[in-house]
């Protein structure tokens with residue numbers, strides 16, 4: 385067992401230096417207002433804001449849909465391959481400071497193709513930055529293509545078709561956007577097709593939607609990982625099943641706070657999840673919009689829930705063991721975390 389923190393500053397130092405993996409990050413949600421302005425200017429696009437401060441002031445949400453409306457509008461500045469590269473590289477440079485060593489990144493191709501930016505433009509700029517992040521920063525990453533659940537399954541099939549030439553660079557498919565009214569079962573056929581193509585399957589479920597949506601994600605979509613999953617806790621049998629199956633939950637505390645999934649971080653269910661034996665991880669979701677990258681998510685949650693060093697270590701380890709990397713990579717990463725903790729506390 386690791387010792388208790390001697391002070392809030394010691395906890396902050398511990399979190400800051402801890403190696404991390406991020407498993408729930410929408411790359412378009414890392415678009416900082418400064419870059420939004422720069423890209424708007426570069427591409428001669430009008431945006432309905434006069435200043436960076438005005439953009440930030442617009443980021444007050446009461447639910448998921450409030451956020452999504454602004455998120456899709458923000459994407460309008462992304463037009464060229466270079467734009468997608470710059471967006472993605474800015475994310476990696478930022479999380480390099482947070483000791484992120486591995487990231488499995490979502491992108492929303494339909495958010496681009498529906499406004500006339502090709503699938504190839506979006507993915508090629510993103511992949512080029514992922515390659516640069518590996519060579520320049522030592523951060524490994526994978527790409528997960530999400531289907532927008534407010535659109536039809538037919539649309540999702542068309543997107544999977546567009547992805548065909550890129551499948552060796554796409555690790556999996558996900559499901560995001562407006563959850564309520566768009567249950568996972570709406571996408572059962574396209575997920576089956578994706579699975580046949582060897583793609584991993586993940587889905588947002590139980591963020592705003594009921595436990596029944598989580599069950600559908602498991603049973604109909606046969607997910608390999610559950611994004612959010614908060615509302616699973618309302619169903620004891622479901623929690624038992626998720627724990628027994630060793631399902632990883634990609635939990636996003638500051639997102640949950642910003643979208644009023646929880647009213648106060650002190651009421652966040654993360655500790656309950658760990659206590660119930662769930663493999664929970666901490667992630668930033670859409671860090672530009674929700675006010676924090678990985679270290680902020682770890683630290684503010686640790687403060688609010690008074691997490692121990694062992695619990696923080698478990699959360700960081702879960703990020704690597706819940707990744708889609710191979711056993712050798714995972715073992716090395718878990719060893720690096722143990723070594724970091726031992727050196728930090730000189731135990």
Ligand code: HPA
Nearest residue numbers: 410560561562588669670
């Ligand atoms: O947090 C989210 N939930 C659902 N869809 C999303 N698309 C971007 N971020 C999110």
Ligand SMILES: [Zn+2]
Nearest residue numbers: 410560588669
């Ligand atoms: Zn998300």
